[in-house]
Amino acid sequence: MGxxxxxxxxxQLMSQTVLQVADTLSISTDVSQHLxxxxxxxxxxxxQRYAEDREALLLVAGLQxxxxxxxxxxxxxxxxxxxxxxxxxxxxxxxxCMHYCCKSCWKEYLITRIEQNLVQNCTCPISDCPAxxxxxFISSIISDSEIAAK
Numbered sequence: 085m086g087x088x089x090x091x092x093x094x095x096q097l098m099s100q101t102v103l104q105v106a107d108t109l110s111i112s113t114d115v116s117q118h119l120x121x122x123x124x125x126x127x128x129x130x131x132q133r134y135a136e137d138r139e140a141l142l143l144v145a146g147l148q149x150x151x152x153x154x155x156x157x158x159x160x161x162x163x164x165x166x167x168x169x170x171x172x173x174x175x176x177x178x179x180x181c182m183h184y185c186c187k188s189c190w191k192e193y194l195i196t197r198i199e200q201n202l203v204q205n206c207t208c209p210i211s212d213c214p215a216x217x218x219x220x221f222i223s224s225i226i227s228d229s230e231i232a233a234k
Contacts, residue, residue: 117218122145146180147218152182163210164193164209165186181214183215185209194217
C-alpha cells in the first residue's frame with residue numbers, strides 16, 4: 085500500500101529531478117526546472133522532445149523567441165511606465181526577447197501574476213510576446229520572501 089509523501093520529500097524529489105535533467109541535457113538548473121514545469125514534470129517526454137528538436141521546445145516553453153528585439157541604442161525610457169531610466173541605475177531586466185521594462189514595472193507585473201496564481205503562464209509584459217521568465221529571473225526581481233514563497 086502506498087503512502088503520501090511529505091512536502092519536504094516532494095521538494096527533495098523535485099530538486100533531484102531538476103539536477104538530473106540539468107546534468108542529462110547539459111543545461112542550467114533554472115532552465116531545467118522551467119522545462120520540467122512546462123512538460124508537467126514528465127522527464128521522459130522532456131528528454132525526448134529536447135533530443136528531437138531543442139529549438140522548438142525552447143520556443144514553445146518561452147525560453148527562446150524567433151526574432152529577439154535588437155537593442156540599437158541605449159535604453160532611455162521604460163515602455164510601460166514611460167519613466168526615464170538614468171544611466172547610473174542597474175540595467176533593465178530583460179528576457180530572451182530583449183524587450184525591456186524597468187525593474188519597478190517588472191516587480192508590479194510579477195507580483196500581480198503571483199497573487200492571481202498566474203505566474204506559471206506568465207509571459208513578457210510587452211504585448212503578444214511569448215517569452216517567459218524563469219524562477220531565477222523572478223527571484224532577481226521579487227525580494228519579498230512572502231510573495232516569493234507563493
